[in-house]
Amino acid sequence: MSIQQYQLTQKGGPFALTKVPLPKPGPGQVSIRPRAVALNGIDWKNLAFGAIIRSYPAVLGIDASGVVEAVGEGVTAFKAGDEVMSYAHGIIGQGAFAEVYTVAQHEVAKKPSGLSFEQAVSLPVIFLTAAATIVVGLNVELPGLSKLSNPNQPKSILVLGGSSGVGASAIQLLRIALPSVTIITTSSAPHHAHLKSLGANVVLERSAQSDAAALKAATPGGAGVDAVIDTVGAGPDSPAVFEAIKADGPKLYALVVTRPDAKLPAGLQSTLVGAENILKQEPTALQYLVKIVEEGKFKLPIKIEVVGKGFEAIEKGLGRFPANVSGTKLVVTL
Structure with missing residues (x-):
């Protein structure tokens, strides 16, 4: 046949x-x-x-x-x-x-x-990639999927490319993983209301990726972000993103494999991630996706x-x- x-x-x-x-x-x-x-x-x-x-x-x-x-x-x-x-x-x-x-x-x-x-x-690839940025890239536990021991949890996270499928998925998963975290994201104006409805605290114009002061101002006390999830490979072309990372924070940077050859500054705890990473670490990841969709905790991003x-x-x-x-x-x- x-x-x-x-x-x-x-x-x-x-x-x-x-x-x-x-x-x-x-x-x-x-x-x-x-x-x-x-x-x-x-x-x-x-x-x-x-x-x-x-x-x-x-x-x-x-x-x-x-x-x-x-x-x-x-x-x-x-x-x-x-x-x-x-x-x-x-x-x-x-x-x-x-x-x-x-x-x-x-x-x-x-x-x-x-x-x-x-x-x-x-859903599959954007969810798996977003989950990988959080579990593998930031070492943050997703309740019901992963069990990690990381006492230094980020308090503020910048998601670059919030209107992408991975970005909008990551915002929802971060809200599940860290209910009190400050989530800042960047996107064009037509997507701002949607991203706030998914759990973002602050949504900035994409141009803010070139303005370290604007990025820092969106963080608690203006201190800067503890972690960055870069879903679109925007950081390497925007030095202000790195200037907005808190100097005495964990300096976590999860970069999706769209830019595998990207050059990042020294001193970051950076991880290159994709869908395969979470499937290897957490083979039940797709079953977890079904569960949170059916429970109403994860919407079509x-x-x-x-x-x-x-x-x-x-x-x-x-x-x-x-x-x-x-x-x-x-x-x-x-």
């Missing part, structure tokens, strides 16, 4: 819809027939620049939701027909832009009740726009990057 994969044939494209054998799940694996896939910045970077892809043809796609096709030996949490969402390996060319794809069981979770496939597919139906809509949707996607998750229905 064969399926179709939407393969990227070379850097820059084109894509080709190609028949390949139906993948079979191995021990501990789950194969999924996606009903919706999300489009992410890394998909565009891999298409345009071959950012991480090293061989072709490649199958992109790191977020998907759909129905379990089959399970491998030892898998008991899922069965054929279950509605699920998952993280997939499109970052290295083994992703979800296919009629059926296969992942490890800890990269899958039941679709939250009440969410459509298109809503659910917007950004708006969803369905850009089309069918594999051919993927290339058109990726053409929207890097502009015109602020505060929006682009989704394709399959």
Whole structure:
């Protein structure tokens, strides 16, 4: 039996819809027939620049939701027909832009009740990355997921790129992890009210990233921030961000892997993080996501726009990057 994969044939494209054998799940694996896939910045970077892809043809796609096709030996949490969402390996060319794809069981979770496939597919990667910035990057415990012993908890945290999916997710998770922490974030004006509704104390214009005085003024006593979560790689281009870090604080800096080669000042406790980090440290992370969504503690962080139906809509949707996607998750229905 064969399926179709939407393969990227070379850097820059084109894509080709190609028949390949139906993948079979191995021990501990789950194969999924996606009903919706999300489009992410890394998909565009891999298409345009071959950012991480090293061989072709490649199958992109790191977020998907759909129905379990089959399970491998030892898998008991899922069965054929279950509605699920998952993280997939499109970052290295083994992703979800296919009629059926296969992942490890800890990269899958039941679709939250009440969410459509298109809503659910917007969550896995941005949640996992945000959780990694907090648990791995800042060494802060997420109640019900991680157990960490860190007596020096940050009292004020700056989230750069609050209107991104990772930024809006991190704000919500910080409010769960540290109910009394001061959360400061940056975004363009249209997103300010939404980010405050998610838990941010202060929302500043993006231009404040170049104004150390404005950033410090937003912190308790004007002392500066204890920690920075940089979801968009903005800090390395904005020296004022580092000037706003409290001189005698923990100086924590969690940088999402969008800028793996970024140069940071000496003296920071910096960590480069992505979705894989939290999955390795906390394999039940996606199940935790389902729990907090169903308890009403975690809302869809950004708006969803369905850009089309069918594999051919993927290339058109990726053409929207890097502009015109602020505060929006682009989704394709399959």
